[in-house]
Amino acid sequence: MLLALWAVLTGCPASAMPPHKLEMPDAIGLTTIPDSITTRMAVSDSLTVPGRTYAENGWLYRLRKDHYIDTRDESVRYPRFIDFCMRVYRWADRTFNSHDPNYVKGDGRNWKAMIVSDNWTDAYTFRPHKLSPIYMLSQPYANLGLTLKYMAVSLSYSVDVGTIFSGNKPQHNKWDFGFSCALFNIELHYWKNDGGTYIRRFAEYNHGQVIKKYFEGLTLTGYQAMGYYFFNNKKFSWGAAQSNSNNQLRSAGSAVLGFDVSSYTVDFDFTKLPTELLNVYDYPFDQYRFHYQSYRLIGGYSYNWVINKHLVANISAIPGMGISVSDYSSTYGATRMFSIGGKGAAALSYYNKRFFIGVNAALHLNGFINKRIGFASVIQNYQAAIGLKF
Secondary structure, eight states, X not given: OHHHHHHHHHSSOGGGSOOXXXXXXXXXXXXXXXXXXXXXXXXXXXXXXXXXXXGGGBHHHHHHHHSXXXXXXXXXXOOHHHHXXXXXXXXXXXXXXXXXXXXXXXXXXXXXXXXXXXXXXXXXXXXXXXXXXXXXXXXXXXXXXXXXXXXXXXXXXXXEGGGTTTOOOOSEEEEEEEEEOSSEEEEEEEEEEOSOEEEEEETTXXXXXXXXXXXXXXXXXXXXXXXXXXXXXXXXXXXXXXXXXXXXXXXXXXXXXXXXXXXXEEEEEGGGXXXXXXXXXOOSOSEEEEEEEEEEEEEEEEEEEEEETTEEEEEEEEEEEEEEEEOTTSTTOSEEEEEEEEEEEEEEEEEETTEEXXXXXXXXXXXXXXXXXXXXXXXXXXXXEEEEEO
8 A cells, every 4th residue: 555655646656665664662762773773872871961870970989989079060969968968068159159260260179288387476565654665576486287178167286396305385386267268268366375475675774775585474365266358259369379279360359358356365474574674674563464355347458469370479468446345354454445456468379289388477466555555466477388189
């Protein structure tokens, strides 16, 4: 019948009819002809990315093969709860940590470990009303520390190198904690000096010239929390130079605005002055205690200068002002005072793939002034770090 119908419709003999092919329904992605079967797509591949099978998307497989997992890779399969946590993280990463890729590029590494040479000094200016000032500056404390960072969170600890081999109890130590993302940076600091300092100027002694007299009557305990927002957060990365994280591709800067909250306890026992200084001491009290909390608004500017594709420098100035409140244990009792403070920072970072070297300097100012006394404490920190990203 088919041959006759062909001849009627075409006017051609039935022998000229083209060879017949039997088409089969394509229900599961297979095209079937009598002499061959060609697979277009495996069923499981619909849940993967091109070039990777369903099994190869499992998180354990990716970890064994690559030794790390890219948290931004949405094709990786996790157990249900972990998958929920990863989706929350990716949302937060897009919301709080996204950059313009023409200016900032992530390094794709979540962990970072480094050895840090951490050196710091503390300086003090002390001036009662209508009396000559005293200036103090400690010797640099050579600390050796370790820093471990995962994603946006870092933790550091350092110890006084001079006590490692001597067996003496550390007299100067510090803790630092940080949380950083594209939008903002948060810092927590703890400083303790229980070993004294050096008096560099003392009233009119030595005609007001610089001296160096050891003074063991000083103790300091300080806590500080700072947080600040970067307005140009799409094109500027604080961590590119300051913490060796992202890669700044083009130079950019950002205005900064935030807060600074601190608590300081500082004790001066001037009965422990060297004899030659006691002879000219004319302050109304033999001992002074400052126990106060400061609350300040801070603001300024931070700039990253890209020197080449491996080298970036940063300079930042973030001053602030507000109020300081002392409690009843202080020498002058409970009172409110005008407060000054803030932070200055500079950094230089070299990175090449997973390896990096960085140096930075930071200055933290904390002080107050009223009609009876003026006081300022400055913590100066200098670091050199070498580490790996993984």
